[in-house]
Amino acid sequence: MTQHAREDAFDHELKLLLDAIYHRYQHDFRxxxxxxxxxxxxxxxxxxxxxxxxxxxxxxxxxxxxxxQTLEYFTVQVxxxxxxxxxxxxxxxxxxxxxxxxxxxxxxxxxxxTGEEVISLAIVLDEEDVLDRSLIYxxxxxxxxxGVAKAGVYPIARMAQFSASYLAAGGTRSLSDYYHxxxxxxxxxxxxxxxxxxxDHSLATDAVFSEVHFxxxxxxxxxxxxxLQNRALGVFHEALVHRGYLGLGSRESLxxxxxxxxxxxxxxxxxxxxxx
Amino acid sequence: MSAKQPMHAGRSIEAVAVGASSGGIDxxxxxxQALPPSFVPxxxxxxxxxxxxxxxxxxxxxxxxxxxxxxxxDKDSVVPGTVYVAPPGYHLLVEPARTLALSVDEPVNFxxxxxxxxxESAAYAYREALLGIVLTGANEDGxxxxxxxxxxxxxxxxxxxxxxxxxxxxxxxxxxxGADRILALSEMATELARFVRP
Ligand SMILES: C[S@@+](CC[C@H](N)C(=O)[O-])C[C@H]1O[C@@H](n2cnc3c(N)ncnc32)[C@H](O)[C@@H]1O
Numbered sequence: 001m002t003q004h005a006r007e008d009a010f011d012h013e014l015k016l017l018l019d020a021i022y023h024r025y026q027h028d029f030r031x032x033x034x035x036x037x038x039x040x041x042x043x044x045x046x047x048x049x050x051x052x053x054x055x056x057x058x059x060x061x062x063x064x065x066x067x068x069q070t071l072e073y074f075t076v077q078v079x080x081x082x083x084x085x086x087x088x089x090x091x092x093x094x095x096x097x098x099x100x101x102x103x104x105x106x107x108x109x110x111x112x113x114t115g116e117e118v119i120s121l122a123i124v125l126d127e128e129d130v131l132d133r134s135l136i137y138x139x140x141x142x143x144x145x146x147g148v149a150k151a152g153v154y155p156i157a158r159m160a161q162f163s164a165s166y167l168a169a170g171g172t173r174s175l176s177d178y179y180h181x182x183x184x185x186x187x188x189x190x191x192x193x194x195x196x197x198x199x200d201h202s203l204a205t206d207a208v209f210s211e212v213h214f215x216x217x218x219x220x221x222x223x224x225x226x227x228l229q230n231r232a233l234g235v236f237h238e239a240l241v242h243r244g245y246l247g248l249g250s251r252e253s254l255x256x257x258x259x260x261x262x263x264x265x266x267x268x269x270x271x272x273x274x275x276x
Numbered sequence: 277m278s279a280k281q282p283m284h285a286g287r288s289i290e291a292v293a294v295g296a297s298s299g300g301i302d303x304x305x306x307x308x309q310a311l312p313p314s315f316v317p318x319x320x321x322x323x324x325x326x327x328x329x330x331x332x333x334x335x336x337x338x339x340x341x342x343x344x345x346x347x348x349x350d351k352d353s354v355v356p357g358t359v360y361v362a363p364p365g366y367h368l369l370v371e372p373a374r375t376l377a378l379s380v381d382e383p384v385n386f387x388x389x390x391x392x393x394x395x396e397s398a399a400y401a402y403r404e405a406l407l408g409i410v411l412t413g414a415n416e417d418g419x420x421x422x423x424x425x426x427x428x429x430x431x432x433x434x435x436x437x438x439x440x441x442x443x444x445x446x447x448x449x450x451x452x453x454g455a456d457r458i459l460a461l462s463e464m465a466t467e468l469a470r471f472v473r474p
Binding site for chain 1: 351370377381403
């Protein structure tokens with residue numbers, strides 16, 4: 001087979017694989033952005049010693065534990081605390097005052113991965129005295145990541161970077177006030193996670209589950225094609241209360257979305273939107 | 277066509293993917309300065325800089341270039357004669373449908389954006405209509421990607437290591453992938469500027 005024929009076969013078999021996964025496991029990756037998926041499926045092929053995507057498909061379909069492991073390749077578990085510090089500054093300045101006007105508020109972190117963003121948001125809410133009246137839904141489709149998020153334990157080596165970002169984000173204390181160190185780990189205070197509900201929820205297949213005042217969905221939509229982006233944005237729009245806020249990743253926007261007219265973008269570069 | 281434009285080697289180049297690291301700003305400035313407004317290919321650019329340097333590259337490079345210089349935006353269509361710069365903290369990839377894609381996948385070779393990630397996706401998307409260029413740099417990013425470009429039938433140019441501020445990256449690209457041309461920057465600028473509308 002020539003190089004090009006091999007590549008055509010790759011894309012063809014990849015489509016079949018995504019169909020098969022959907023029918024066998026109800027995980028829908030059929031509308032994910034292909035460029036990075038190709039790369040990660042190639043890595044999964046290497047990991048499981050498969051020479052073709054169809055060989056990988058055979059193993060995924062017949063060995064559920066192989067599927068569970070390949071989920072680590074179909075989803076990208078990369079996160080940090082206070083990623084883009086200016087975003088969290090903007091939350092303090094813009095969103096918190098809005099939340100304060102309610103006796104109780106609900107917030108939703110969609111695609112929370114291993115929970116770094118949840119801790120970051122909880123810290124902001126705590127410092128602004130609104131954590132007590134908040135309920136945070138933290139959702140993802142990766143059960144392993146949700147497990148890490150629930151535990152709230154991270155390698156201590158990551159704290160230097162997180163704490164620099166925390167301060168850049170306008171943190172008023174010291175990040176180390178929120179965790180204790182043990183055996184090379186930073187164990188975050190249970191009180192930060194007391195107001196959090198962790199749940200399995202897919203932006204590709206599941207519907208709205210609650211009304212919320214704020215949705216943060218960062219660095220998830222870049223992994224979707226436009227159609228799936230629109231689906232997810234539709235779910236957020238439906239979930240938001242009147243004048244509720246939506247926050248996206250620093251390189252995501254509503255530019256290609258049908259919902260651009262129903263959400264206004266706040267000035268600045270923070271990718272914060274408000275329901276009209 | 278090959279007589280008039282010897283660098284094409286009988287092919288039309290639709291996109292040029294460029295990777296640069298330490299010493300890269302000056303090198304890129306020199307290359308971009310040489311490009312006339314009639315330059316045809318799209319230019320996709322990964323330069324290693326810390327994630328905190330928001331918008332810096334576009335700001336620094338745009339004044340030296342006759343072509344529009346933009347930060348790459350997720351799902352944008354690739355427009356010919358436009359320079360796209362990978363945003364700091366994100367990998368830049370390109371789809372066969374000629375649209376850009378960003379990702380926050382793990383760093384590759386400790387880098388995000390990574391040159392390998394751009395090159396491998398571009399090789400897949402453009403095949404022989406791609407030229408890959410590895411410039412000065414102090415790490416080994418770009419070597420595997422350049423190999424992918426060559427295997428897909430694309431062209432590979434590497435900055436002459438002895439004239440690079442940091443020779444490690446060009447050297448490792450040459451070792452791992454080889455190249456169609458090894459060029460000093462000024463030569464490379466002249467050759468690149470030939471990809472113009474006839
Ligand atoms: C790159 S992480 C982003 C983590 C975090 N929001 C941040 O910005 O640091 C992307 C996350 O999206 C999740 N994800 C992927 N597809 C999803 C879907 N259909 N529904 C919900 N979450 C999804 C992945 O499992 C992964 O945890």
